[in-house]
Amino acid sequence: MAKTVQCELCPNGCVLEPGQRSRCRARTNRGGTLYSLVYGKPCAVHVDPIEKKPFFHFLPGTKAFSIATAGCVLSCKFCQNWQISQARPEDTDTYDLPPAQVVSNALAYQCRSVTYTYTEPTVFYEYMYDTAIIAKNRGVKNTMHSCGYINEKPLRILSKYLDAADIDLKGFTEDFYARICGGSLKPVLHALTILREEKVWLEITNLVIPTLNDDVKKIVEMSSWIVRNLGADVPIHFSRFFPNYKLNNLPPTPLETLESARKAAMDAGMKFVYLGNIRHEGESTSCPNCKKVIIERIGYFVKQNHLANGRCGFCSTAIPGVWS
Amino acid sequence: MKRREFFKLLIAGAFLTLRGKKSDAKEKPKVPLKEAMFWKRLD
Numbered sequence: 001m002a003k004t005v006q007c008e009l010c011p012n013g014c015v016l017e018p019g020q021r022s023r024c025r026a027r028t029n030r031g032g033t034l035y036s037l038v039y040g041k042p043c044a045v046h047v048d049p050i051e052k053k054p055f056f057h058f059l060p061g062t063k064a065f066s067i068a069t070a071g072c073v074l075s076c077k078f079c080q081n082w083q084i085s086q087a088r089p090e091d092t093d094t095y096d097l098p099p100a101q102v103v104s105n106a107l108a109y110q111c112r113s114v115t116y117t118y119t120e121p122t123v124f125y126e127y128m129y130d131t132a133i134i135a136k137n138r139g140v141k142n143t144m145h146s147c148g149y150i151n152e153k154p155l156r157i158l159s160k161y162l163d164a165a166d167i168d169l170k171g172f173t174e175d176f177y178a179r180i181c182g183g184s185l186k187p188v189l190h191a192l193t194i195l196r197e198e199k200v201w202l203e204i205t206n207l208v209i210p211t212l213n214d215d216v217k218k219i220v221e222m223s224s225w226i227v228r229n230l231g232a233d234v235p236i237h238f239s240r241f242f243p244n245y246k247l248n249n250l251p252p253t254p255l256e257t258l259e260s261a262r263k264a265a266m267d268a269g270m271k272f273v274y275l276g277n278i279r280h281e282g283e284s285t286s287c288p289n290c291k292k293v294i295i296e297r298i299g300y301f302v303k304q305n306h307l308a309n310g311r312c313g314f315c316s317t318a319i320p321g322v323w324s
Numbered sequence: 325m326k327r328r329e330f331f332k333l334l335i336a337g338a339f340l341t342l343r344g345k346k347s348d349a350k351e352k353p354k355v356p357l358k359e360a361m362f363w364k365r366l367d
Binding site: 034 | 360361364365366
């Protein structure tokens with residue numbers, strides 16, 4: 001019997017002989033069967049504000065029970081969590097936390113949602129999937145922050161249990177994905193459209209890195225693509241880059257660059273454009289109709305919320321999102 | 325407190341601490357290795 005296997009979870013499509021490990025480090029071929037090495041073994045477990053994910057149109061001001069295991073399908077040179085995303089599971093300190101216990105803990109800590117985050121949730125798909133089913137049955141919502149580098153079938157199956165996804169759209173050229181992330185742009189765009197089709201609440205994060213992906217023309221192109229293919233209502237977060245991992249040679253993103261990106265996206269038709277990793281008025285949600293601030297944020301914290309039943313508290317315009 | 329009594333307490337404390345940790349480890353739930361979803365055998 002053949003003992004070579006191929007993983008069909010992400011576009012990497014790792015072909016593994018017995019004993020070999022997948023590129024994400026979280027899966028291995030043992031005797032002709034593919035196993036997850038991280039099921040029920042998170043290396044990061046925290047209670048975070050949902051705004052940290054970042055989700056700005058999903059249950060604002062609530063807590064998210066957040067978990068991650070070691071491993072990632074990409075290898076971004078700017079990774080902010082490289083100590084765990086680029087590590088083998090056995091090289092991290094882990095908890096034994098089966099799916100049912102994740103949900104029990106989420107409820108005990110009064111979290112409205114479980115978030116699969118920090119590294120790349122795709123690598124702990126089975127753990128995420130089983131947890132998501134239990135969470136849904138117990139009235140806890142499921143969200144993930146992902147790079148969107150996942151094949152269509154697993155994403156569609158997971159989407160039945162997902163309430164929201166924040167996808168990192170790391171750049172808008174194949175060259176950027178190949179050189180800086182070790183991946184490809186096309187599957188990420190496909191994943192975004194699938195999530196929209198499956199009616200999972202969607203937000204997008206773009207880390208703006210000086211000299212690498214801060215070209216305003218590309219940001220206009222990316223924003224126009226989002227408006228055309230996903231809709232103008234999808235919130236986008238332009239995050240400030242800080243030197244990290246293999247990109248310590250670059251400076252933090254200047255405020256002017258972030259403001260230019262924000263303006264470009266708004267000019268392209270996007271209605272909810274935020275800035276992240278920086279204190280700025282761009283952290284708050286304004287009504288696209290009356291322009292008043294509906295949700296005022298400082299960092300991850302909601303200072304004021306003038307939303308009433310999903311509508312602007314000043315002019316009653318419906319604001320897209322998951323609010324209750 | 326006499327020196328002898330102090331050392332007795334110290335040893336007893338260390339013994340109980342180590343014993344406690346050992347029993348905690350035994351109670352940790354073991355999560356078995358999970359077969360992955362979405363893969364195929366190649367001929």
